[in-house]
Amino acid sequence: MMARQNPKVRKMLNALTETARVASVIVDGEEAGRILESGSAHYITHPDPEHRYLALDHFVVDHGPFLRMKKTLKRLAMLADFSCSACLWVTLDGLQDKVTPLVQDGAMGRYYRFGCQTVDLTPEMAACLENGEVVVAPEDHRSNTLTVLAPVFDSLGDTVGFVELSAAHPITNKIEPGWD
Amino acid sequence: MAASFELKAAHEWLGHDPFGQPKPSDVSDSPGVVTDAKGAVSLRAARNGYASFRVLVQGAGEYKLSASIRGGLEIDLFKVWYHHIKGKEGGPTTYWPDALIPVRGPKAQQLPDPDNRIDGQTTQEFWVDVYVPADAKPGKASGRVRLAAGGETVSLSVKVQVLDLTIPEEPCVVIDHNSYGCRFLQKFFPKTFGKNPRGERMWNKSIELLHNYHRLVYEHRGLLSNLGYGHSGTYDPIYAPRMEGRGRDKKLVGWELYDKHYGPVLDGSLFATAAPGCPGPRRPAKPVWGVYAPLNPEFPASYLYWGEKAFEVEFVNGVRQFDAHLREKGWTHSKIVFYLNHKKRYRWFGWDGDEVKDIKDMVYQREFVRMWEEGVGDSPVQWVYRMDSSWQMKNLFSMMEGHKNFWVCGGFHRWYPEEIPKLVARGDITWWYNGTPPITAASSMILGLSYETWMRRMHGNCAWLSTNPGPDPWFDSDGGGTGSIYPGERFGIKGPIPSIRLKIERNGIQDIDLVNRAVEAAGNKDAVQEEFKQRIPIELWKKPPRAAVELPPEEWDSRNLREEHEPEAVEQKQLDPAWWQTVRDRALAGEGK
Numbered sequence: 146m147m148a149r150q151n152p153k154v155r156k157m158l159n160a161l162t163e164t165a166r167v168a169s170v171i172v173d174g175e176e177a178g179r180i181l182e183s184g185s186a187h188y189i190t191h192p193d194p195e196h197r198y199l200a201l202d203h204f205v206v207d208h209g210p211f212l213r214m215k216k217t218l219k220r221l222a223m224l225a226d227f228s229c230s231a232c233l234w235v236t237l238d239g240l241q242d243k244v245t246p247l248v249q250d251g252a253m254g255r256y257y258r259f260g261c262q263t264v265d266l267t268p269e270m271a272a273c274l275e276n277g278e279v280v281v282a283p284e285d286h287r288s289n290t291l292t293v294l295a296p297v298f299d300s301l302g303d304t305v306g307f308v309e310l311s312a313a314h315p316i317t318n319k320i321e322p323g324w325d
Numbered sequence: 326m327a328a329s330f331e332l333k334a335a336h337e338w339l340g341h342d343p344f345g346q347p348k349p350s351d352v353s354d355s356p357g358v359v360t361d362a363k364g365a366v367s368l369r370a371a372r373n374g375y376a377s378f379r380v381l382v383q384g385a386g387e388y389k390l391s392a393s394i395r396g397g398l399e400i401d402l403f404k405v406w407y408h409h410i411k412g413k414e415g416g417p418t419t420y421w422p423d424a425l426i427p428v429r430g431p432k433a434q435q436l437p438d439p440d441n442r443i444d445g446q447t448t449q450e451f452w453v454d455v456y457v458p459a460d461a462k463p464g465k466a467s468g469r470v471r472l473a474a475g476g477e478t479v480s481l482s483v484k485v486q487v488l489d490l491t492i493p494e495e496p497c498v499v500i501d502h503n504s505y506g507c508r509f510l511q512k513f514f515p516k517t518f519g520k521n522p523r524g525e526r527m528w529n530k531s532i533e534l535l536h537n538y539h540r541l542v543y544e545h546r547g548l549l550s551n552l553g554y555g556h557s558g559t560y561d562p563i564y565a566p567r568m569e570g571r572g573r574d575k576k577l578v579g580w581e582l583y584d585k586h587y588g589p590v591l592d593g594s595l596f597a598t599a600a601p602g603c604p605g606p607r608r609p610a611k612p613v614w615g616v617y618a619p620l621n622p623e624f625p626a627s628y629l630y631w632g633e634k635a636f637e638v639e640f641v642n643g644v645r646q647f648d649a650h651l652r653e654k655g656w657t658h659s660k661i662v663f664y665l666n667h668k669k670r671y672r673w674f675g676w677d678g679d680e681v682k683d684i685k686d687m688v689y690q691r692e693f694v695r696m697w698e699e700g701v702g703d704s705p706v707q708w709v710y711r712m713d714s715s716w717q718m719k720n721l722f723s724m725m726e727g728h729k730n731f732w733v734c735g736g737f738h739r740w741y742p743e744e745i746p747k748l749v750a751r752g753d754i755t756w757w758y759n760g761t762p763p764i765t766a767a768s769s770m771i772l773g774l775s776y777e778t779w780m781r782r783m784h785g786n787c788a789w790l791s792t793n794p795g796p797d798p799w800f801d802s803d804g805g806g807t808g809s810i811y812p813g814e815r816f817g818i819k820g821p822i823p824s825i826r827l828k829i830e831r832n833g834i835q836d837i838d839l840v841n842r843a844v845e846a847a848g849n850k851d852a853v854q855e856e857f858k859q860r861i862p863i864e865l866w867k868k869p870p871r872a873a874v875e876l877p878p879e880e881w882d883s884r885n886l887r888e889e890h891e892p893e894a895v896e897q898k899q900l901d902p903a904w905w906q907t908v909r910d911r912a913l914a915g916e917g918k
Contacts, residue, residue, distance in 0.1 A: 180675075193884070195884075196882065196883045196884050198882075198883060199882055199883065199884060201668075201670040202670075202682065202881075202882045202883070203882065204669060204670045205669075205682075205683055205879075206669060206675045207675075208675050208676065208685070208688075211675030212631065212632070212675060215628065215674070215675070216628075216629055216631075219627075219628070219629045220629070232672075246672045247672060248672055248675075249557065249671075249672045249673045250557070250673070251557060251559070252555060252557040252559045257672075259671070260670070260671065320523075321559055
């Protein structure tokens, strides 16, 4: 909590929160739903412990929607005047209390682990999905990132995922990974 | 008292545990012989290279071990580290020899070795390299390994028959040790970097250490490849200049760290000095075979503009600037490798650069190749386009014909005995990739990499990750399947240290080089390879599984193929641990020719 009082941190969190507000408006949940090709979701939601690369091997996307989303994330990241990473996480039918990363930009993500198919919902993720609100993630985190989550809605107004906006914490001086 | 110590010699392919027992996977029905009837070490060695053996020190207490040799030869001692591997489900910890700590000068040693922390240790293994310079006179040379303790000495006589045979300067196969970025160095060399490493000092330390990795591998007749950018396209500044501006005005600026990093590697001057702790250098200082270029979907163009005119302008102009810099510096002797490493499974891009699984993804790669070719034009820089290929390799072989291709093929290439020779015949550089055999496998298993490369008439092999021996390689080893090179910091060495696997691999490359030169001169390569096939039970080509024949690659997976596409070393259980003797005999049979 002390670090949050730092003016740099406050300024960055404000910028990320503003970016998240924009993201929650312009990131289209229907478009997000068109990225993953049929069949891929099945392997993500039904992991085979005997064949640990199966879901990765069958991860196939529709190039068009993926590219449009990638460019949207890149433009969102440009709204901040510091280096910022953006990642679209979505829920999938059959995926209980987990989300899957769908499109990433930048390497500063708080939640993504190399090669992961899903991650367990954290309290801030659950709050974002449940309430459909921008959520500032706890500052004190081993990733040394400042992170804000923006809800992503479909045409019915249901929350289908969130955009994670993460930046290096200015006090810890974390350097963006070249290769993690 | 020296009388309480004993020295024994062992073959390079026969390891022992810290209690004097042979490594189970090294026990052979027809073990290699390294001593004569009188118990002296007896070696036959070609010039311009190495012959090796192991020494077992058995006993207890303090001792000093040294070695000397005459006849213009040189002798290097390395103390073996026994890696602790914890037993599964509470089973006992076992100890496996691999990392090699250079022994420089008469340093006092202890048995049991307090540093290695093995209760009841009675045996300490040492690795001995005998270097035979290119100008050594053929004939006999003799030396000695001495152990001094309590004012007394025991020794082991070493006799070397220097053959009228010189190992070629350049290896005929490229045995590549791959690695990723430079951040791993901070974990392995914490004292070197200090707390909270930052800025110029951090990058300079990274460059210095990477240079030492290059030196170590080069001296072992191999290549270190170090990919600078990650799956996201980000890179550290030692791997590429900065990008400034956008569109037509975009410029690559700030080459200082790039030049500092790559200059000595690309002009060869790096190899005029050895890595810390290492003898030598003994190979001529020449530019490396090749290095990765930093080109990727985010460099030198912004992926924001993919599919729009700005992307092509930025990419082509950026490649031209990069190429112009290489030409200006005269770095035209090494391959400059354009490689798209990302995979869509990691979600940064929607298509595979590495190991294309869905053929539709090739739309992107082909567009990149078109723009790259426009950028490099007819440059004297030795650009090549590297494709690491597994699922779709057969389709890609034909699709990409006519480009400056550099294939690095996964294990599935063994299904294509007709296609691989065609690639080679049309001038494509053709490698395969694999994992490194773990330290528990037979010591000679690593020789399969150069053997299979040469027997399939390919140009090289890439061990996909060679610099990561795990979070604690010393007391909680993961088996070392991704690391045959160790950080030397805990032994006071500001650089990497070699391993038994690296040494055995080097000696194998020497043998292959001798055999290759002999058969090319004699025109009997087919006959010799056929002889090897008859005598060495390594399956060079395989019949593809049914799914690979009946299904398109998009539908293949480890379940229906019953085979893993990931590069894991597979132990050849039918191989005798001394299998390489067939190759060694052939290599050293060419004396006087």
